[in-house]
Amino acid sequence: MKNWMRANKGFIMFLMLFGLFRTAVADWNPIPSGSMHPNLLEGDVVFVNRLAYDLKVPLTDVVVTHLGEPQRGDIVTFSSPKDKTRLIKRVIALPGDTISMRDDQLTINGKPASYSMPADALEAIANVGQLQAVQLTESAGGSERRIQLLPQVASAKRDFPAMQVPAGQYLMLGDNRNNSVDSRYIGLVPRELLIGRAERVLVSADIQGNWLPRTERFGMALGD
Incomplete structure (x- = not known):
């Protein structure tokens, strides 16, 4: 083993540096589910800038210094506060924002979101089949994006009461609003x-x- 390590020390060093690069500087993230339809699809592999917000000690959540601030509309990867699963969602509300949802409509800091350009689509749900979906352009809190709703999904959390986001925390939602495990859960x-x-x-x-x-x-x- 020692002889093998000496003979391959250059390759081993490359792997170590590459691992540190992925954990501290830049990474890629495969999209495994439809929670970000229609903007991200299963089979997409996205580039993740790990230096967009914070410099961290590699392989940890220890923040060395802040490098930038998350903005409404950013698509971010993060570890779930529930079970540390890696998720990818959109930042909808920032620290200090007051946000609520009623019948799928967001209100941010007292201003209801507007919705336009409806279009029909189909959504494939495992063990269910094809469901009719509606895609809309949502404008809320100074950012805009395309979202998707599934009117037939009765169990979706379409409402939550007004709340103020505490300092240092963020509210995340999937663009596929009725098929996403996000901050509502x-x-x-x-x-x-x-x-x-x-x-x-x-x-x-x-x-x-x-x-x-x-291709x-x-x-x-x-982007938005």
Whole structure:
């Protein structure tokens, strides 16, 4: 073993440095579910900038220094405060914001969100089948994005009372509002659990179909 390690010390050093790079500087994140439809699809692999908000001690949640501030509309990866599972959602409310939801409509700091450009779509739900979906452009809190609603899903949390987001915490929602495990289920997300900002799709493949590459999504920038 010692002889092997000496013979391959350059390769071993490369792996160690690469691992540190992924845990401290930049990373990639495969999209495993439909919780961010219609903006992120199963089979997308997104580039995550780990230095967008904080410099952390590698392999830990210990913040060395703040480098930037999360903004409403950012797509972020983070560790779930419930079970530490890595999730990817959108920042909807910032520390100090007052937010509520009623019948899927957000209100942020007393201003109801507006919704426009409705379009029909289909959503495949495991063990259920194809459901009719509605896609809308949501404008709320100074940011705008495309979202999706599933009117037939009776168990979705379409309402929550007004609450003020405490300092150092963030409210996250999936763009696929009625098919997303987000802050309505896992609670607010402390800043130290943020991993980074998802900035673009690196590559994409149709993993639910024929596994062909979706070249039109390669390099696609992510934003509101």
